[in-house]
Amino acid sequence: MPRNRQDVDREVKIAEIREAAVAILRSGGHPALTHSAVAKDLGLARTAVYWYFPTKDELFTAALAEIYARDLAAPPEGDDVMTRLLWALDRLTALQPLTHALHERARQSEAAARLESALQESLCTRLRTLLGPRVDPGRLDLVTSTIIVFVEGLLIQPRTDEESRELLGFLVAELL
Structure with missing residues (x-):
């Protein structure tokens, strides 16, 4: 009982x-x-x-909010963009099955849609803060959005870690 x-x-x-x-x-x-x-x-x-x-x-x-909070809580120290982006990519890759489930549920569930939106906003804010000192303010939103869309693509495309890292490095070098 x-x-x-x-x-x-x-x-x-x-x-x-x-x-x-x-x-x-x-x-x-x-x-x-x-x-x-x-x-x-x-x-x-x-x-x-x-x-x-x-x-x-x-x-x-x-x-899932608790998982995201824990897994994305402590990025590496310092302001090296690639180190921090690769850290985030590794964590987001590990969370991808749960993120996919969240995305699917967000189509039908207000609770899931709210979490998905809050997660996106949090990641955008963190990325803007990281990129702000390196990117012209007039380009910051565009650069941030480009990196987010690119990382989302890496998360759903079947790529090796090495390929993902090389592609992300190329993108960042071109944008910054």
Whole structure:
């Protein structure tokens, strides 16, 4: 029988559920994430998970937002553009299956569309900040958009790491 956890703070419960969802997403991707799987991992009733995350998309986006926050939190020190772009490319490549699932869900889910939009805005802001000292202000938005579109293409095209790095290096050298 699932345990009764009335004595546990609401925010602690939400964090525990989110952590279980993060673990499931990392190991099995979007298809593996269900309210039942999270409840089973935590020894809870499935309805307890629904209480905090009424839909799979809300559970998915909460867990995925946590994954993005962790995986993209600590770029390399310094201001070398290529080092930081390659670091981001490596992380985004590892997250690509989850990013693809987010993109698919964003077509039907407001929660997923909000997360996708927030992620895009965050990445654009970070890239503008990195490029700002090196790019004429009149070209900054265009250069930023070009790099983002290019990286998105690298993420969906079957390329080796070496090819991706070479292509990105060429683009950055041409733009900067």
